[in-house]
Amino acid sequence: MLKNKKILLGITGSIAAYKTAALVRLLIKAGAEVKIVMTPAAMNFVSALTLSTLSKNQVLSDLAENNSWSNHVMLGRWADVMLVAPLSCNTLAKMAHGICDNLFTAVYLSATCPVIAVPAMDEDMWHHASTKNNLQIIQGFGNAVIPVENGELASGLTGDGRMAEPETILKRLEAFFFGQNQLLEKKILVTAGPTYEALDPVRFIGNHSSGKMGIAIAAECKKRGAVVTLILGPSGEEIPAGLQVIRVKSAEEMFNACMSVFDHTDIAVMSAAVADYTPVNIATDKIKKSEDIFSVELKKTKDILKHLGTIKKEGQLLAGFALETTDERNNALKKLAEKNADLIVLNSLNDSGAGFSGDTNKITIFDKNGGEQHFDTKSKKEVAVDIVNTIIHLYYA
Incomplete structure (x- = not known):
């Protein structure tokens, strides 16, 4: 050895x-x-x-x-x-x-x-x-x-x-x-970070995701021999060497980037915090402050995880994330079933040390076979190890 x-x-x-x-x-x-x-x-x-x-x-x-x-x-x-x-x-x-x-x-x-x-x-x-x-x-x-x-x-x-x-x-x-060598030459897709949905040339709808969790997962997969494509929304985090990185901003761009590589992917980990809605109309010029009340009409973005779940082939593994604030377990299990995912990583904003931007996370992993694993609060690098270990176990089961 x-x-x-x-x-x-x-x-x-x-x-x-x-x-x-x-x-x-x-x-x-x-x-x-x-x-x-x-x-x-x-x-x-x-x-x-x-x-x-x-x-x-x-x-x-x-x-x-x-x-x-x-x-x-x-x-x-x-x-x-x-x-x-x-x-x-x-x-x-x-x-x-x-x-x-x-x-x-x-x-x-x-x-x-x-x-x-x-x-x-x-x-x-x-x-x-x-x-x-x-x-x-x-x-x-x-x-x-x-x-x-x-x-x-x-x-x-x-x-x-x-x-x-x-x-x-x-x-x-x-x-x-x-x-x-557990993932040697396996082609792995990881999404990370937020998406920014433009309102006008200077404003956007976004969230607080830093991309740290997804980047840590991508790095852990690379360490185990995989060929990793990281599709990354707006993030200032340092990217480890050896990753193939596709930079995107909007949910639509992330969807298109995923579609461009998913067909040739063995494992896909959707950890990005993709916006659920995007403006119907984007102003061509900066919106001026005028009205006391200003309304924005929104439309649903494409559900990347659900779409990949409908087109995944035998032998492909699809993992998603669920960030919840209420009824966490039931919402995660519902997402696992509705998206046709192989596993869902749940984290709750109610747990200390979990959520966006920080250096730690606390997760529970549910898989399609009924498995349920609870993990203590750890650094995101350690959490990435737990997630990748679980993915490997399920992939080779």
């Missing part, structure tokens, strides 16, 4: 660093190529000579050594994944707050590859509020965390804080690389 995979192992200052010799041996035996970068504190716990012998690569710890510069940028670009094991409480805080004071943190902050962290610390440190906060921060950045285990600690206590065993880490890495 790890044959020819490039793994950059970051080792920080924890007594659990002694386990990294066994971890490197397992990685090499699994066929991986391993390069190692250590913090100065880590070198107090495990020998660089031992690790360089096992990895067959020079272990790096200084930004400059013997008049030679360690290229931290290229290290982070070389790797398929950066594995931080063990991750100490101190280095966790640096990762969370962007402190760059050694080679390891320089590599981490410039890495373009996924990062998997394996914490190790004493129980009281592990349960401290600042540690929990820092873990949430780095997970919000998109980093994965392999949980600590319960057992004997260096302090002599028994409790939470042990670094996961090398065999456990190896299995998680294998699952990570397998997960990257």
Whole structure:
């Protein structure tokens, strides 16, 4: 599973660093190529000579050594994944707050590859509020965390804080690389953001959608090997590299863009907040303030999800979203049936941490087979993982 995979192992200052010799041996035996970068504190716990012998690569710890510069940028670009094991409480805080004071943190902050962290610390440190906060921060950045285990600690206590065993880490890495290929070459359409329905050359009817949720879903699909087309309404959010992006403004433009690619799509995820109505007439000039009461005649926009539900072919999967404020569950189930969707992602404006613009969401997923999954409030990147996992499970069922 790890044959020819490039793994950059970051080792920080924890007594659990002694386990990294066994971890490197397992990685090499699994066929991986391993390069190692250590913090100065880590070198107090495990020998660089031992690790360089096992990895067959020079272990790096200084930004400059013997008049030679360690290229931290290229290290982070070389790797398929950066594995931080063990991750100490101190280095966790640096990762969370962007402190760059050694080679390891320089590599981490410039890495373009996924990062998997394996914490190790004493129980009281592990349960401290600042540690929990820092873990949430780095997970919000998109980093994965392999949980600590319960057992004997260096302090002599028994409790939470042990670094996961090398065999456990190896299995998680294998699952990570397998997960990257679950959607390999699948063509996926994702819509995101709002639509703006013009009233005149300067005004429009719109909503507060930022596009963050849909962009996160598109990025997660891309990470798992898919060829992703993102149809994006007006949004100022940063777009991850590697996505094919079609920019639109109105509901009509979004409908036409979806129709242009849907026939060749394996999976479609309709997460955009498309306007239900659009003005019948659009003024050619700016509307002046004159009347005390001003009325606008509206007409229904084309129902993109429903139309795709009527034309989808066998083998295509269609997912929709339902943002509700009342009778949420029944409205979501009604939408699932009426739109002929395979699954509906429900979020409610009544739930704290859910809805437009924010960085978190809370969802429930209903599928055509009667499945109902409830998820806690999470970052939108984590929610995207839950949604994509559910889509994959249903697609291959």
